[in-house]
Amino acid sequence: DAGVTQSPTHLIKTRxxxxxxxxxxxxxxxxxxxxxxxxxxGPQFIFQYxxxxxxxxxxxxxxxxxxxxxxxxxxxxxxxxxxxxxxLYLCASSERRGYGYTFGSGTRLTVV
Amino acid sequence: AQKVTxxxxxxSVVEKEDVTLDCVYETRDTTxxxxxxxxxxxxxxxxxxxxxxxxxxxxxSGRYSWNFQKSTSSFxxxxxxxxxxxxxxxxxxxxxxxxxxxxxFGEGTQLTVNP
Numbered sequence: 452d453a454g455v456t457q458s459p460t461h462l463i464k465t466r467x468x469x470x471x472x473x474x475x476x477x478x479x480x481x482x483x484x485x486x487x488x489x490x491x492x493g494p495q496f497i498f499q500y501x502x503x504x505x506x507x508x509x510x511x512x513x514x515x516x517x518x519x520x521x522x523x524x525x526x527x528x529x530x531x532x533x534x535x536x537x538x539l540y541l542c543a544s545s546e547r548r549g550y551g552y553t554f555g556s557g558t559r560l561t562v563v
Numbered sequence: 564a565q566k567v568t569x570x571x572x573x574x575s576v577v578e579k580e581d582v583t584l585d586c587v588y589e590t591r592d593t594t595x596x597x598x599x600x601x602x603x604x605x606x607x608x609x610x611x612x613x614x615x616x617x618x619x620x621x622x623x624s625g626r627y628s629w630n631f632q633k634s635t636s637s638f639x640x641x642x643x644x645x646x647x648x649x650x651x652x653x654x655x656x657x658x659x660x661x662x663x664x665x666x667x668f669g670e671g672t673q674l675t676v677n678p
Contacts, residue, residue, distance in 0.1 A: 484665065493567075493654055493668030494608070507663045539606055545664060552666070554600075554608035 455544050455555035463561045464532050470560060472527040476544030477553045483525040485517060488539040488557070500525055501547050532562045565590045567657050569669035576645055577677050584640045584672045586655030592616075594660035597631065597638045602652040602671070614638065645676045 456475040464470050476483050482501040486494035496509035500519035519525045523544075529536055539557040566589040576582045588597065599611040612622065614631050622629045626643045642649055652673050656666045 482664070486666075491670075493656075493670050494666070496665045496667070499663065499665060507665050509665065541606075541608065543608075543666075551613070552598075552610065552664075554610075556605055556607040559606070 455542055455553050457540075457542050457555035457558050459558060460556070461559045461561075463563060466532055466534060466562055468532050469528065469530045470532060472529075472540050472542075472558045472560070474525045474527070474542030474544075474555060476523050476525070476542075480544035480546055480553065481523050482545045482547050483519060483523065484543045484545070484552070485525070485527045486541040486543065487511070488541055490538070494541055497527070529560075534562050536560065537562045565592075565595075565657050565659050565662065565667045567655050567667055567669035569653075569655055569672050571672045572670070573673045573675070575675045575677065578647060579644050580676075581641060581643050582645050582674065582676075584642075584653050584655075584674065586638045586640065586669060588636050588638065588655070588657045590636075590657060590659055592659040592661045596658045596660075598656040598658070598666065599629065599638075599640050600654045600656060600668075602654060604651075608654070611640075642674075645674075647676050647678055650674060650676045 458473045484499040485497040488494040499507040503519045514530045516528045541557045542555045543552045545552045568587045595616045597614045600608040628641045630639045652671045654671045655669045
């Protein structure tokens with residue numbers, strides 16, 4: 452049974468560019484959450500999607516946006532990249548309103 | 564607002580020693596969930612335990628044990644007879660029922676177990 456799959460694993464972008472990260476949830480899970488983890492810090496909640504809509508959002512600017520597809524997979528988009536956006540981006544899936552989260556291995560984004 | 568504090572940034576022990584990782588949380592909700600995750604160098608967060616606010620029973624799973632005390636808002640994690648493979652960053656996290664299922668993490672504790 453595949454867990455949460457994220458792609459790509461590593462990414463290097465230039466300041467000002469845009470990036471799209473992808474996540475496939477664990478089989479049977481319909482809710483996807485995204486977290487940003489800066490080096491040496493705990494993960495910070497970005498937003499959560501289920502039924503193809505953003506349901507909750509953390510304290511992140513509008514440059515961060517997302518999408519959920521009918522097959523429950525999700526994308527995280529970041530526009531106008533800043534150096535401070537360099538981080539590990541983690542995707543977590545769960546059943547709707549459930550508290551059993553499964554995390555992926557993350558995408559490490561470096562902005563230069 | 565919910566908050567999780569892990570005061571120990573780094574802990575270093577010798578193999579077979581017992582080690583306790585501290586976690587203190589803040590919440591105004593009466594219904595909440597507490598978690599511990601392990602993050603090895605690969606980056607993936609590995610789920611260890613979930614405890615709801617109405618269940619203060621301590622739990623033991625092999626070499627791992629958890630002590631939940633609502634009176635002190637603490638949810639501490641003890642590893643007995645530590646092993647080198649236990650070396651990782653450990654995160655405590657909180658989820659309030661009122662805020663949906665979003666997790667608030669502490670800053671993590673880097674545990675190094677030396678042979």
